[in-house]
Amino acid sequence: MSKIRQHARISQTRHQTRHAVAPKQQQKLIALYQARQWDKAEALAREMTSKHPFDPFAWKSLGSVLLESGQRHSSLDVLEKALTLAPDDPELHNTMAQAMYRLGHASEAVAHLEKALEIKPAFKQARLMLIKLHNDAGEFEKALEHIAIAERDFADDDTLLSRKAHALIQLTRFGEGIRIHETIVAKYPDDPAHLSNLASAYRNVGRFEEAEAYYRKALELAPDQDKTFSNLLMSMHYNPAYSAEDLFKAHLEWDTRFQPKERKPRPRPADLSSDRRLRIGMISAGFRIHPVGQMITSALEALPREDFEIFAYTMNDMVDPLTKRMQQRADHWMSVTHLTEPQLADKLRSDRIDILLDLCGHTEGNRLRAVALEPAPLQVKWVGGLINTTGLQAMDYLISDAVETPPGVDHLYTEKLIRLPDDYICYMPRGDAPEPSALPALDNGYVTFGCFNNPSKLNEVILGKWASILHRVPDSRLFLKGMQFDSDEFAERTCQTMERLGIERHRLILEGHSKHRELLQAYNRVDIALDPWPYSGGLTTCEALLMGVPVITLPGPSFAGRHSATHLTNAGLPELVVDSWERYEALAVELASDPASLTTIRRSLRRQIKRSPVCDYKRFAKHLGIALRAIWQRYCEDKMPAALTFNKDGRAWFEGESEPVNVKIPKIASTESQPQSAAAKAAVDFDWQLQGKIIAIDNTTKLVRETGFEKLLDLNTFAVIAFDPGSRVKNPDQFKDHENLQLFPHALLGDGQPATLHACLAPEMSSTLKPLPPEQLPAERRQGAQVLTSLPINTIALDSIQGLQSLDWLILDDLSDATKILEHGEKALRDTLMVQVRVAFHPTHERQPNLSEISHWMCRNGFRFYRLNDFHHKSHLPDRDDWLQHQATELESADALFLPSHKRMAQLSAGQKIKLAFLLHTVYGVQDLTYSLLADVDPEKAELYLIAEGMVPTKASMGESLEKQTPHNLAPPADNTEDTISQDIDRLMSIH
Template identity: 50%
Template sequence: MSKRQYNQQRTPSRQPAKKPTLAQLSKNVEKQPMEPNGWKALGEYYANQEDWENARGPLERALELAPKNPSVLELLGRTESGQGNDKQALALLEQALELAPDNAQILFSMGRVHHERAEDNKALEYIERALEIAPGKSPILTYKGNVLYRLHRYRDAFEVFRGMTKKYPQEYSHWNNAGNVLRDLGDLDEAVVYYQKAVELSASSATSFSNHLTALHYHPNATPEEIFALSQEWKARFAPSDIPKRPLPENISPDKRLRIGMISDGFRSHPVGKMITAALEKLEPHHFELFAYSTNSASDAITQRIRNITTQWKVIQHFSDEALAEQIREDKIDVLIDLAGHNTGNRMRVMAMQPAPLLVKWVGGLINTTGLDTIDYLISDAIETPPGSDTSYVEKLIRMPDDYICYEPPAGIPPVAELPASRNGYITLGCFNNAAKVNETVLAEWANIMHQLPGSRLFLKSFQYNSHELCEKVRGFMKARGIESERLLIEGSSPHLELMEAYNRVDIALDPWPYSGGLTTCEAFAMGVPVVTLPGPTFAGRHSATHLVNAGMPELVVNSWEEYRQRVVGLAADLESLSTIRTHLREILLKSPVCDAPRFAKHFTTAMRAIWQRYCDGRSPAALTLNKGYTDLMVDGAPSPHQPDTTLRWLID
């Protein structure tokens, strides 16, 4: 799912009315070099500017002079966190808390570090303790709202943010954060109002603008033309005006070992991690060096797998866009791949700064064109971007011969159980997608299907359904269409393997519209559950279609709501066939190109070599199509000659 972008780190903390200048602070430490408070004040000045590099020295000197000063320990802990050293930060903050257990600032900083480590229950404990000491303090309240949001306590989070918009109506971040909650609750029209207000209040709020753009992909009434126009507006609003020239590689050789940089918030148990890791592991090291730039410090088994295959792993959560662009230039990246899009952790401004010879968009917020014409290529396939759709993208399309991702089922996946209808005596329809995708248009169509399947049940499961209010809203809507509450099963979040096990209670999965499932569709298939989909008008609406077609089940992709109903009812009418399908779907998926990591890795290598060859030849980017048989490459629709696969040197004419 696409997670939401936060602004809590941008929320200004209150400063004294009259602050000493940097020159005054520097002069103070020159006059009194043994006075710890002078060094602390100088370090605090830099810390408040988030200039962590310059903050460190003065604070370390202050700590030498006053090793038991909790404020100095807190500031140094904040500095460690600011440089991505979360373990060191926690150690310093724990020391500070031992000395001053009732210090609101120390408790707040502890909460922030735990939040950044995705340890949100711990974070909430510290934040609430801080608020007991300093009730109503704006930065702490803002952080509480964001922690509640990530814990899926939507109504509580919204009450915090709505209160902040009333108290501080000119602060854009509160409007943005409230919009995030409304979007996840499916209140798309109201969410857009909040996002637009945030953009109005801050012309530099790229985060709010990106959230607005993403929200339109969920909206059943948004047109492709409207979405395309808004995506192009991003560059005019937020791209840096003074963009340096792209760096020139020291070695312009078609056969060189390429340095591939990847920016993502999803190098973990996340749709990005689950759809790239297996393929990246199969890349041949003599072709590529991988550099990972993670926009968070979260870590799990997938994180470790990715770290194991990278030449360099760097947490860049606290890098400014300018600093990250400079780091990428210093790393001499040849091809920079964005794996965030306009979603959480996005670094679209970095892509606008063109810090590498070639820029590519792949998985991660890949729901349509980015609108940023500095990005040369977008990795897709012929289902996601059918022939004739190129004009809807500012990037040149690389159409992979199969799926544009490579799915790997999780370790410990539960076995597929017998068809639930065989023991229940009724059909259970299910949708485990992000609830923001389940709008009134979709629910009305599903109600019609349920009327054609007497006694059928609808099983909805998503983290948003932890909200009692959202559950009641769905029940009320369906009741108004003749579907009583007892025919609805609505559940909130579960650990991932428990969620997979829940598919053993579903007979047929229903794909939402206009924003389809992606990872969810693969997971349903892995658990033996067929998915019926109606493609939407954008890239976001065709995820399921490409996974189904490439898994060998194109008959589950329909062209109208009428055909959608017919396909679901037809599957439900023949339980024997549905049971047989269930028995074989996992094997079909695993043997298909959707899960063939070596195959995808070979195609990916071909694509990267092709665009690099073109760059080396001094040619501008062009749309590329890789055909099914590994060796055929089309450039702008025409065949391209090449040398044998042993060199993978593509001569594009």
């Protein structure tokens, strides 16, 4: 966790600023900067800051040099110092934005760019970067707003036009976007970047020949552009002209062209234990509501956290509910959009990844050049741009199944194939699907065929086959839906093609983009789905089945052409996978002529796919875990990669070996609060399956100072942010490097305004609340309440900590203004699971929290009083040394515990309930409510908890029959909030 950087404000007096850097020195520095002579430039800039410590130019120059020479973290401190000297310098804010972006902090970069443009609205560089960041985040409407402003100042700039075209195309305004790209290419016919952009725009609307021609021209001009070649490969998979062999050769050419000339040896882990916890790295642009996200999330949530430590490297800065689920499952989350290929490879090496999973391939987020640098011991291709072999010799394995890659195709893959026993993905329905309707043909009087795949997959071959079906099924309709049909030009071109094939326009239903639920609802107007060719449907096929619509498919020549085949086969519908065009057409006609069978199919398909291996995330996670363990175990045995094939029982064999793999899976003790009895441990090792850390804020180190806190940290399930305003932690250095604790001295929660710390003779009486007059205090408190000095102190409002995405447990003491903290924390506390407030029943300070006020605030804000805890009583007996028994009866203080209201409790996700159960059990020793929460999630898991606690008799068979459970809808918190929280606190504190 990052620590607070203390910044002293520098007052700029006339005396301080009269010695500025001489213009001649400035010019020399600029010349060195432009020549990229970083060592000399840095030395000169440091000399400037030494001689002219109050000149913003000196600090700005040093920060810029450090940034451009790759010293990004060091540049931040320097640039922040420059900002204290020149807070209204737009160029400085722009440079700060560049630094933030390169460090992966896109939101902070946006804030600095907005500030720069507020000061200087016509600042071209800042405006262009802000447009890029909005495009990167999927905020295309915002990007267009800034483009409209920019067009008043530099309308003809090709970068501006290119970013405008990108935003328009993403908003399905294809015609406008393509025309802009064409205009740019006409102006810059030899610019490879613009040629490639136009090619991609053509590919989006199915103009494959034109797209490929422009990609190839771009590669002639810039043969080192790997992304352009990857785009060409992608386009080739849509084009029915290519065979499997053609595609394989093209992929091999990528590797020949772009494999690194020099690379470091692959890292070799020091610990080659086959059964240790594995560090799994995943690179993807699809950690969101995206085909990748919907095909991996539930399975990854079910991977045992104690077995697999997941490092998620995102190539897309969009954030949606599925992103948050992925963040919560990942043990480490970081954006790497700003890293170059070598930098990403170095990052993977420094993170000591054991197995790297590439989830981009040759498509969005492509980082294959980083993979080609071989930064991990084992490198594996999985879903995400998984259209074919990657072609990389550096890729060891490819995760598939026996339908996607049937026997006899291994020679068309550079990777060794891992054939899972079922589907190569695990489909997770999003939960917003409407109920399937009755068969629409019964009301319409005609059959409606449909295809909701990306219309880029349409071509004259498949349209010809569909036209033939329509001719054979009188009065039938063809319903095509996709964002390209928002373009009148694209829709018109499709209509003209079908008219040439003899299909009248009235038989076509063409619809553009719609929200997801509306898209699914549209299936209630489709009787039979037709899969495209040669690039088949993936997620689209699963969604059709979910809505009760059967899909007919003919596998294509590549991996991309067999997605539907594997989903249908594993959903129990192999009869819908055909082996010829004749059978494709015949099956469509047969189904169309049998409404009774279609009705039966429609009623049962949703249940069938949900109960099939296609959606069985626990089964999939088990097999994925075995596969990862098996290839790691083979690596530890110094054996070369070999194809791995599962049978339906889940046993796996490496090619050339007669015996199945005996995978060694680690058995790591569960995280628990108190020692179990020997009998309970013998009965069952209860596995919490807690996913993600519990984020706690401890306002005045009450928790940190308690006996056993270090053991709590060592559980590795709590991430604690603690404020120590009175320096009451005796040895803070003991926590200096602890990754689960951020300790902030001389600061505390409040309203965000400066406050005064009253330092008292008794340290435990020191407070931002003023002690009561002596006559109002008990005699034993009067001397300790004497104020020695008053010190200024920074306070931080909970709602101002923008990076605080999750706060599970808030701990407040009785020596802070708890009401003020709560009133400035309503937003942050909206989803909090536990608030603990120390209440003084014998007040010692002004405005000390009382139970009535706190309870009133809690009631108004979605909490309920649960109980009092940690009582401290006062005795009225005299102070003597000979007491055999000593009674204390008057309650002086206690912790008031507040939980979500009953309404909020019912709305908690399964993940939140498990976290709250773990917190109650571990910290407070609560068993009854812990059981109740677990039972809401999984009654069998709750029963195991009772057995583990020795509360009910052991059921011997239970421990053998029940596997570890991970609730499907578990939504664990993201560990990555910690650095963001620290940085935001830094920023807030530096204000005062």
